[in-house]
Amino acid sequence: MTNSDQETKAALMLAALGSETRLRTFRTLVRAGPGGLGVGAIQARLAIPASTLQHHLGALVHAGLVVQQRHGRAVLSAVDYDAISGLVDYLTHECCADQADTHQTRPPRACNDQAARRGERS
Numbered sequence: 001m002t003n004s005d006q007e008t009k010a011a012l013m014l015a016a017l018g019s020e021t022r023l024r025t026f027r028t029l030v031r032a033g034p035g036g037l038g039v040g041a042i043q044a045r046l047a048i049p050a051s052t053l054q055h056h057l058g059a060l061v062h063a064g065l066v067v068q069q070r071h072g073r074a075v076l077s078a079v080d081y082d083a084i085s086g087l088v089d090y091l092t093h094e095c096c097a098d099q100a101d102t103h104q105t106r107p108p109r110a111c112n113d114q115a116a117r118r119g120e121r122s
Contacts, residue, residue, distance in 0.1 A: 006090050009064065009087075009090075010087055010090050010091065012062075012063045012064070013063045013064060013065055013083070013087050014087075015063070016059050016060055016062070016063035016065055017063075017065070019056065019059070021046075021048065021052065021056050022056045022059055022060055024046055025042060025046060025053065025056050025057065025060065026060060026065060026066070026079065028042055028045050028046060029042070029066060029077060029078060029079045030079050032078070033078075034078055034079075034081065035076070035078065036069075036076040036077050036078025036079075037076065037077060037078075038074050038075065038076055038077075039053060039054070039057070039075055039077065042057075042077065057077055060077075061077075064080060064083045065079065065080060065083060065084065066078065066079060066080060067079075067080045
């Protein structure tokens with residue numbers, strides 16, 4: 001994936017989380033874990049109309065943040081944890097790269113995480 005493609009994908013994901021209802025929906029699914037939740041369970045936890053929930057779930061699915069699987073008549077929605085990890089990696093990839101002296105201040109955890117992925121010492 002080119003840098004431009006990554007940027008476009010990251011912008012789409014962040015825009016999808018820019019709605020309070022979608023952010024609440026996403027966080028509800030994070031709490032549910034990899035097994036996800038059915039639409040009825042999400043609706044009950046958030047106390048929003050089914051049509052509103054479907055609209056917001058559709059946006060999260062379109063952005064690649066949520067995956068849905070049909071199990072018989074039920075549709076389970078779950079967070080795509082690989083996509084979220086990819087988004088965080090993209091956002092923090094060059095963390096502290098322009099910092100002249102990393103020993104002056106303690107680098108953020110994201111810098112340490114990225115350095116570890118690159119095999120560097122922080």
